[in-house]
Amino acid sequence: MLKMTNITKTFSKNTANEHTALDNLNLYLEKGDFVTVIGSNGAGKSTLMNAISGSFWLDNGKIELDGKNITYMREHNRAKTIGRLFQDPMKGTAPDLTIEENLALAYSGSKRRSLNLAIRKSDRDYFKTALEEFGMGLENRMKTKIGLLSGGQRQAVTLLMSSIASPKLLLLDEHTAALDPAAAKKVLEITRKIVEKNGLTTLMITHNINQALKMGNRTIMMNAGKIMLDISGEERSNMTVSKLVEMYSVKSHKELDNDRMLLSRDS
C-alpha cells in the first residue's frame, strides 16, 4: 500500500545548521496496517509525515502509494487521497462553516461532486448517523460553526471528514496531544472505531508509549531519521514500556530524551 524506499531529506544543506532528518529510510505498510510511531525529540517523525504528504521534495528515494509513484506529486494532489490530522485542532476544518457544511465539503470532494454547500437530505442523515456514533451530542449541533467547538469535538469532526473522503492513507500527527485527558481518550476511541470500520491504512505519531503499544497492529520507533525498531505480532503483544525504553538505550547508545514520552509512560 505505502512503500518508501531509501528516502532521505537533509535540511539547510551546506550550512552550519545542516541536518539529515530522514536518513535512507525504508518503510512498507500493508493495506489496513495501523502503525504507531514513537521516537525521541527530533527523530524525524513529523518529517516522515511531511515527506508522505508532500510538504517538500525528497533529496533521494521514492514514495509509492497503492502502486503509484507519488514522489513528485504535488501536496494538494496527494491530499485527495491522504488524510492528515495535526496536533492543532484548528487545522483541517473551516472555522466559519458549520459542522454539516464542513462534512459536506469533504463528502463532495470524495464523490467528485461540484463543491457545493447545498446539503442533500440523504447526506445530512448520513452525517447525523455518523456523528451519533461518537456519543458527543454533535448530531444535535450540525448547524454550529466549527470554530465554536472544543478541541476534542473538532478533532472528532476532522476524523469523520477524513474518513468520508475515503483516503488511501490516514496520517495522525499527535492528534490528541493538545487535548485534555478526557477529550484525548474520547478522540482515540473514535479514531479506533473509524480506522476499524473503514479498514484505513494509518500511521499515528504519539508520545505516549503505552498508547503506541495498545493502538493498531504495529509500532515503529524512530531515531536520527531512521527506523530503529519495528515490532508487530507476538513480539509487540509481549512488549512493555520499560522494555521498549531499555531497547532504545541499547540500540541508540543513549537515553531516551523525549520528556513527554517518558512522562506519559505509565498513563
Ligand SMILES: Nc1ncnc2c1ncn2[C@@H]1O[C@H](COP(=O)(O)OP(=O)(O)OP(=O)(O)O)[C@@H](O)[C@H]1O
Ligand atoms: N523545515 C525544516 N527546516 C529545517 N529543519 C527542519 C525542518 N523540519 C524539521 N527539521 C529538523 O529535522 C529534525 C526532525 O524534526 P521532526 O519535527 O521530524 O522531529 P520529531 O521526531 O517529529 O520530533 P518531536 O517529537 O520533537 O516533535 C529536527 O532536528 C528538526 O529541527
